[in-house]
Amino acid sequence: MKRIILYVTLIAAVFAACDPIEDRDSLSGVVSKESLQLSAKPIMVDGRNSNEVIVENNSPLLSRWISDRSQIESSYATVVFDNVGTKEVQFVGLNGNGSKVEDNLSVQIDTMTNLPADVKARLGIKYNADGSVDKTSKPYFWGNANYVDYNINVVQEVAEDGTPGNKLTLSCDAPYLCDWTFGDAKGNKNRLELFVTSLGTFTLSLDLAKADGSVIEDAYTQEVTVEELTTVPAEYKNLFGDFLADPNVSKSWRWSRSGVVWANGPYHGFTDPGAGWWQNSYENMIERQDGIMTFKYSDLSLTKEVYEGGDTSIDPVGVHTGSVELDLGSKVDGYSVGTIKLDGISIIYGVNVNGGNAVFTELALVSVTENTLILGGDNGTGETWLYKFEAVND
Numbered sequence: 001m002k003r004i005i006l007y008v009t010l011i012a013a014v015f016a017a018c019d020p021i022e023d024r025d026s027l028s029g030v031v032s033k034e035s036l037q038l039s040a041k042p043i044m045v046d047g048r049n050s051n052e053v054i055v056e057n058n059s060p061l062l063s064r065w066i067s068d069r070s071q072i073e074s075s076y077a078t079v080v081f082d083n084v085g086t087k088e089v090q091f092v093g094l095n096g097n098g099s100k101v102e103d104n105l106s107v108q109i110d111t112m113t114n115l116p117a118d119v120k121a122r123l124g125i126k127y128n129a130d131g132s133v134d135k136t137s138k139p140y141f142w143g144n145a146n147y148v149d150y151n152i153n154v155v156q157e158v159a160e161d162g163t164p165g166n167k168l169t170l171s172c173d174a175p176y177l178c179d180w181t182f183g184d185a186k187g188n189k190n191r192l193e194l195f196v197t198s199l200g201t202f203t204l205s206l207d208l209a210k211a212d213g214s215v216i217e218d219a220y221t222q223e224v225t226v227e228e229l230t231t232v233p234a235e236y237k238n239l240f241g242d243f244l245a246d247p248n249v250s251k252s253w254r255w256s257r258s259g260v261v262w263a264n265g266p267y268h269g270f271t272d273p274g275a276g277w278w279q280n281s282y283e284n285m286i287e288r289q290d291g292i293m294t295f296k297y298s299d300l301s302l303t304k305e306v307y308e309g310g311d312t313s314i315d316p317v318g319v320h321t322g323s324v325e326l327d328l329g330s331k332v333d334g335y336s337v338g339t340i341k342l343d344g345i346s347i348i349y350g351v352n353v354n355g356g357n358a359v360f361t362e363l364a365l366v367s368v369t370e371n372t373l374i375l376g377g378d379n380g381t382g383e384t385w386l387y388k389f390e391a392v393n394d
Helices: 002-018 117-123 234-240
Strands: 038-045 048-057 062-066 076-080 085-094 100-109 152-158 164-172 177-182 185-187 191-195 200-209 215-226 250-255 260-266 278-281 291-296 301-306 318-327 338-343 362-368 372-378 383-391
Touching (some): 038 100, 048 100, 117 177, 164 177, 164 200, 164 215, 177 191, 185 191, 185 318, 234 250, 234 291
Antiparallel strands (some): 038 048, 048 076, 062 085, 085 100, 152 164, 177 185, 200 215, 250 291, 250 383, 260 278, 260 383, 338 362, 372 383
């Protein structure tokens, strides 16, 4: 008898211990907006509200939380915002009868600590040997929209005889995103090098984007005189031709006639189409789009001639012209040497085939030599498309 009483006592204790636990990721009855039990609390970092917010739903209905960068279906989650200021977390709940109930929770974001990889790269955040953030790196505190204690440094390259050259080494330690312009050259990192490829006087200007989304235009300007071309990267001459020897030169490119010329693969994870997942040769591409591209530096133009026999829904047969910009300040270590930006034109078959054939207006300059050009298009879902072209030698 004592043994039976002991078993009953143990079973009662187990149920009593489990009683407070609720399965809130299930449908149970109908909850009104007024009855919702929700909370949203930013994670504190160095005494300030970060852009990571812990959200909780303690009501018996299915949950969906939506923020700038997150859409999570769970009662308990952490959502992320892309700007400082007063933000709202959107909650959408699903009741057992299929009805929805919605509410918004206001939160105050003071600093940005969870940053996309491209923002980290632009800011130039420093890291310690153990992988932790070096908090003496001022861009780490991105989020202080009124930060004023920062330094801008401009160093102009000079020739051996002291003649001012065409390359600038630039840095800004403000916790803002930098957009530099030097003549026709542009760059968007807080620390970079920019150069022009002609002589004369050029305007250097800097725009600063704050973490609250506002922009300080022309936060810094300076006139820079260039008297000697001390730097001309090989990428420019390889892509456009030797414009220093002939200012009107142009250079044409077509699909490579050997090997793999178009392939997808992991995001920024390969540098040759031959290492991709779905590989295509020139023969595979003729029915998609074939043609020739001509780059000209003197007017920064790209002219594309589309041949017959391809997919005319992408581009009609004929000649198309637009503008091109080469930005070597936006390179990705281990993947690319810069970015090609296009306006009014695309490269040959320069579309995201997994995204409704949306045109790539920016492509990574993965590599360019005298005879080979490899470009990369990113579709925004963790995938990269690589294009391989060869120089047309008359």
